[in-house]
Each structure stands twice: as structure tokens, then as C-alpha cells.
Amino acid sequence: MTADRRTVLALTGALLAGVTAGCTGAATDPDESGNGDGNGGDNGPADGDLFDGEAPDFPQLDLTTDPDLEPARLAAQVRGNVAVSFDLLAQLRDDAPDENLFFSPYSVSVALAMTYAGARGETATEMADALRYDLEGEDLHAAFAALEGEFAQRNEDGQTVEAPGGANDGSGDDDDAGAEDDLGFQLSSANAVWRDEGYAFDDGYVELLEAYYEAGQHLADFRGSPEAAREEINAWVAERTNDRIEDLLPADSVDESTRLVLTNAVYFLAAWEHDFDPANTEPATFTSLDGSETEVRTMHQTQRLQYAAVDGHQLVELPYANEDTSMVVVLPAEGEFESVEAAFGVDDLAIMLEEATRAEVELAFPKFGIESKFSLVEVMQDLGVTTAFDGNADFSGMVEGDDSDLFVDDIVHQSFLEVDEEGTEAAAATGVVMAETAVPERVELTVDRPFLFYIRDRPTETPLFLGRVVDGETLQDD
Numbered sequence: 253m254t255a256d257r258r259t260v261l262a263l264t265g266a267l268l269a270g271v272t273a274g275c276t277g278a279a280t281d282p283d284e285s286g287n288g289d290g291n292g293g294d295n296g297p298a299d300g301d302l303f304d305g306e307a308p309d310f311p312q313l314d315l316t317t318d319p320d321l322e323p324a325r326l327a328a329q330v331r332g333n334v335a336v337s338f339d340l341l342a343q344l345r346d347d348a349p350d351e352n353l354f355f356s357p358y359s360v361s362v363a364l365a366m367t368y369a370g371a372r373g374e375t376a377t378e379m380a381d382a383l384r385y386d387l388e389g390e391d392l393h394a395a396f397a398a399l400e401g402e403f404a405q406r407n408e409d410g411q412t413v414e415a416p417g418g419a420n421d422g423s424g425d426d427d428d429a430g431a432e433d434d435l436g437f438q439l440s441s442a443n444a445v446w447r448d449e450g451y452a453f454d455d456g457y458v459e460l461l462e463a464y465y466e467a468g469q470h471l472a473d474f475r476g477s478p479e480a481a482r483e484e485i486n487a488w489v490a491e492r493t494n495d496r497i498e499d500l501l502p503a504d505s506v507d508e509s510t511r512l513v514l515t516n517a518v519y520f521l522a523a524w525e526h527d528f529d530p531a532n533t534e535p536a537t538f539t540s541l542d543g544s545e546t547e548v549r550t551m552h553q554t555q556r557l558q559y560a561a562v563d564g565h566q567l568v569e570l571p572y573a574n575e576d577t578s579m580v581v582v583l584p585a586e587g588e589f590e591s592v593e594a595a596f597g598v599d600d601l602a603i604m605l606e607e608a609t610r611a612e613v614e615l616a617f618p619k620f621g622i623e624s625k626f627s628l629v630e631v632m633q634d635l636g637v638t639t640a641f642d643g644n645a646d647f648s649g650m651v652e653g654d655d656s657d658l659f660v661d662d663i664v665h666q667s668f669l670e671v672d673e674e675g676t677e678a679a680a681a682t683g684v685v686m687a688e689t690a691v692p693e694r695v696e697l698t699v700d701r702p703f704l705f706y707i708r709d710r711p712t713e714t715p716l717f718l719g720r721v722v723d724g725e726t727l728q729d730d
Contacts, residue, residue, distance in 0.1 A: 302595040303562055303603045310334075310602035321394050325387060329395040332384030333361050335598050339384070343631040345593070350541060354622040354669045356680035359516060363682050365396055366443070366465060366514045367660075370457055370650035375639045382635035393464035400441050400465070407440055437522050437574035442492060443467040446485060446513035448474045453512070454652050467514070474510040482506040485513055489681050492517035496668040496679030505662065509687045512650070517681075522572035526555045528617070528673035538618060541589065548618045551673055555615065560608040565592060567604045568613055572675065579676065580605075581617070621670040628663035628682070643689050661687040 311334070313327045337357035344353055361383060368379045379385070385392050445461055447453055449471040461467040472481040482501050490498045506513070528551035536550035558569040564585035571578040582604065584592035629641060639645050645659035667680035702720070 302592065302597075302600045305603065307599035307602045308606045310598060310605070321391070321398050325391065326395050326398055328386040329392065330399070331598060332386040333358065334601070336361060336382075336384040338597050339382075339635055340628075340631065342594075343634050344626065347626070347630075352620075352622045352624075354624055354667045354678070354680070355665055356667065356682070359680055359682050360628070360665065362396055362441075362443075362465075363514065363516050363684060365392065366461060366467070366516070367647075367684060367686075369393065369460055370647050371640070372648045373646040374644070375646040378637045378639060382632060382637045390460070390464070393460065397464040403441055407437070437572070437577075442517045444470055444488060444515045446470045446472045446481065446515065448472060448511045450475060451511050452652065454650065457650055461514070465516075472513065474506065475508050478506045478508055478510060479503075481510070481513075485515060488515060489517060493668075493679035493681060494677075496677075497666050497681040500664065500666055500681040500683050501685075502664075505664070505683070505685055507687075510685070511658075511688065512686070514684075522574060522577055523675040524673075525571040525573050525575065526553060526557075528553050530673045533619065533673060536616065536618075548620075550616050550618050552614075552616050555613060556610050557613045557615070558608040559611040559613050560604045562604055562607055564588070565604070567608060568615065569605075569608065570617075579671075619672045621668075623668050625664070625666040628665055629660070632663065645689075647686070657689045658686050659689055661685045 309327075311327055311330050313323050313330065340355065340357055340360065341353070344355065364379065364383055365385070368376065368383070368385065371379055380388075387395050443461070443465040445458065445467045447458075447470070450473075458469075462469075470484075472484065474481050482503075482505065485506070486499055486501055489500045490496075532552040533549055534552070535547045538546050538548045538550075540546060557571075558567075560567040565588070566583045568581050568583075569578045570581065580601075582592075582596070582601075633641065640647075640660045642659060646656060647658040648656040650656060650658060662683070662685045664683040664685075665680065666683075667678070669678040670676070
């Protein structure tokens with residue numbers, strides 16, 4: 253990040269669900285086995301195996317945004333959010349074990365929570381288990397609303413800092429270099445509902461999204477102008493990710509069968525509490541997982557930081573300037589990365605954070621950037637969500653009456669990350685496209701008499717070939 257660029261963290265998710273009808277409210281019958289305890293059944297890493305000893309309570313929350321929601325219950329859901337982060341990492345890692353990876357688990361959780369509100373039966377059970385939704389019904393949505401409230405409060409309380417070389421407030425207007433930036437820290441979250449203008453959605457579902465997610469209402473002509481709707485949604489996402497995610501929904505991902513799109517965007521602006529001096533950045537050797545060595549630009553600083561060393565594995569916490577957010581870096585012992593990564597879970601993180609104390613840390617940390625884009629359909633299926641993706645999907649909470657023909661057609665996640673001397677810039681977006689499964693009219697067509705045909709280029713409707721068949725005797729060589 254150069255001196256004239258913003259120091260930005262934009263963790264952004266967009267849940268994009270093409271739906272056909274309205275919803276009646278929160279799901280009420282998820283299986284209670286999605287306890288968010290970090291064990292993950294057969295899906296995630298088992299906690300407690302990496303380090304000996306009992307893990308401390310994690311997380312410990314002292315939040316006041318929702319007096320009707322018990323802190324212990326909110327803490328249980330936050331723990332579930334952390335647990336599903338490791339679950340997702342494990343699945344994504346298996347698909348590309350030798351590649352860098354970056355994604356936003358919070359974005360995925362919030363986005364799918366808005367979809368889960370309309371799920372019922374086995375579909376709701378599978379989603380609750382896989383996404384570690386510890387709370388049920390409207391309590392779950394109240395928990396996410398409480399977190400959103402905390403983020404808003406943190407933004408209001410965020411301290412003003414002078415951004416190195418001047419910064420930018422995200423509006424597109426750069427401040428003068430060296431000027432004090434009143435948005436040295438900013439954290440905001442936004443949600444929106446994109447509804448097909450010709451479809452009547454259930455008021456209960458729409459009201460739930462407005463009550464707990466403050467989801468703004470947008471009408472879209474999915475049936476008549478799906479491409480225009482796609483471009484409008486992409487523009488909304490791009491605006492809230494500092495233009496790092498400009499084309500979340502690829503061409504043809506929204507079509508005439510799309511009925512509802514839900515979007516979520518979280519924007520985080522932060523500089524390091526302790527900047528790295530660019531004069532101390534120099535080339536150093538980085539050894540990759542396969543043993544190959546690469547020369548990378550490495551930052552250096554010596555600071556009093558939270559630090560832990562447990563069984564040869566090290567943790568350091570790098571705070572951002574607002575003091576309430578940080579980057580936690582876990583460095584496994586040499587030669588043990590794969591075994592540690594495979595076993596690492598919520599309890600292991602809790603143990604290392606509990607062991608951390610203030611220490612004078614002589615830190616060497618590489619500058620790095622990651623860009624990723626992948627589908628999460630197989631990931632969610634591997635985590636146990638299966639019915640949501642086929643004709644057995646039950647999203648009847650989104651429709652009037654008891655019948656629903658909706659299913660999840662695709663889940664796309666795209667992310668961007670850059671870490672340098674000034675801070676962190678990142679953007680991520682999640683798109684879940686839901687389509688309608690209609691039972692087609694059954695007809696018969698037996699081509700047993702003369703016929704015409706042509707081969708066309710569909711985008712331009714250009715006929716490439718044209719023909720006629722009238723003689724069956726010479727139609728086939730044999």
C-alpha cells in the first residue's frame with residue numbers, strides 16, 4: 253500500500269439468492285446438534301488434541317448492545333462463528349493444499365443466516381449444523397443483530413488517527429497528503445434485499461430481515477431485465493468494497509428464474525497501531541510448504557506485543573490503531589505446519605490467546621497479497637448441507653403457503669487482501685444464487701418426417717448454418 257492509498261479492510265459478503273416467493277419468518281426447527289463447540293463432528297478439526305490442558309472459556313464477551321440477549325448465549329454463537337471458520341478453511345484447503353487462501357467467514361455466516369431464516373425441515377437442520385448456528389429461531393438473528401450493533405458502536409467510539417501520508421474516507425475523494433484523517437478507523441455493515449418486482453413475498457420474512465439486519469429494500473426486474481439487475485447488484489457490492497470486487501456475479505448468474513437477492517457488505521478501515529517503517533523492509537527468504545525458497549519483501553519492527561509460545565508454536569497479535577481490532581498470526585513450529593493446521597480449532601486458539609503476554613517482539617513479517625475466487629457449493633455439501641442444492645430443498649419459509657420450488661444453484665466467494673507497512677486492505681464478497689425448480693409440462697416430439705434446422709450464435713442471433721432433412725434413405729451412411 254503506497255502512502256497515497258487508503259489503509260482499508262473491507263470484509264464484504266453478498267448473499268445472492270434468486271427466490272420465487274415470500275417468507276414467513278425465522279426457521280424454528282433446526283437440529284440442536286449444531287452446537288458450535290468447535291468439534292464439528294466429521295466435518296471439522298477436533299479441538300483439544302493439539303495442546304494439553306483444559307481450554308479457557310472462549311470467547312469472553314462483555315457486550316451491552318442487546319440487553320435482552322444473554323452475553324453467554326451470544327458468546328456461544330460467536331464461538332460457533334469461529335468454529336465454522338476453521339471448518340471452511342479445512343474444506344477449502346483440501347481443494348488447493350499448496351495455494352494461499354483468504355476468505356471472510358463472517359460474511360458467509362451472516363449471508364447464509366438471512367437465507368436460513370427461510371429454510372425449514374431437513375434443509376434448516378443441515379444449515380444449522382454446518383454453519384454452527386448455536387441459537388434457534390429469532391434468537392440467532394438477534395445475535396447477529398447484536399454483533400452488528402457492536403460494530404456500529406465500535407465505529408462511533410473509534411479513535412481518530414493520522415493516516416500515514418494522508419488517507420481517504422472511502423468516498424473517492426482523497427485527502428491532502430499528511431492531513432489528519434477523521435476515519436483512521438471505520439467499521440460498518442450494510443444489508444440489502446433485492447426482490448423481483450412482479451412477485452409477492454411473505455411480509456413476515458421481509459420484516460424479519462428489516463428488523464434484525466436492517467436490510468434495505470430494492471425492487472429488481474429479474475424476469476424482464478436480469479442483466480440490468482445483475483449490474484445493479486454488482487455496483488452495490490463494488491461501492492461497498494472500495495471497488496476491489498467489481499464483478500461478483502458473473503455473466504448469466506442471474507436470469508429470468510431469479511426471484512430474490514440478499515446482499516451483505518462489511519467495511520473496515522484501519523491502520524496498524526505500530527506502523528512498520530518502510531526503510532526497514534528488505535528482501536528475505538520465505539520457505540514454501542513444498543520446501544522451495546523464494547525471496548520476498550519482509551517488514552521489520554521491534555514492539556511490545558501480545559505473544560505466546562506453546563510447544564514450539566508461536567502466536568503474535570498485531571493491533572490496529574483503534575485498539576479493538578487486531579491481526580492474530582500463528583506460526584507453527586518448523587516442519588509441523590500441516591499437522592498443526594489439520595488439528596487447530598477453537599480450543600487451541602483459546603489456549604494460545606490465554607498464554608499470550610506482553611513481550612518485546614523482534615518481528616519480521618512479509619508483505620503479502622492474496623486474491624481468490626471459488627465456489628462454495630461442494631464445500632457446503634462436504635459440511636453436510638445437501639438438500640439445499642437439489643429438488644428436495646425446503647425454503648418454504650420464503651413463500652406464501654407450504655410449497656417451495658427454490659434451491660441453491662451456486663455460492664461464489666471472491667476475495668482480495670493486501671498487507672503492508674501501513675496496514676491492511678481487503679475485500680471479499682459471497683454470492684449465493686437461488687433458482688426455482690419448476691415442473692415442466694411433458695410433451696412428446698418424434699422427429700420422423702422432413703424438418704428444417706439451423707445452428708446459431710446465441711448472443712448475436714446469427715444463423716451460422718441452415719439446413720433441411722427430407723430424405724431418410726440418405727440420412728445415414730449405414
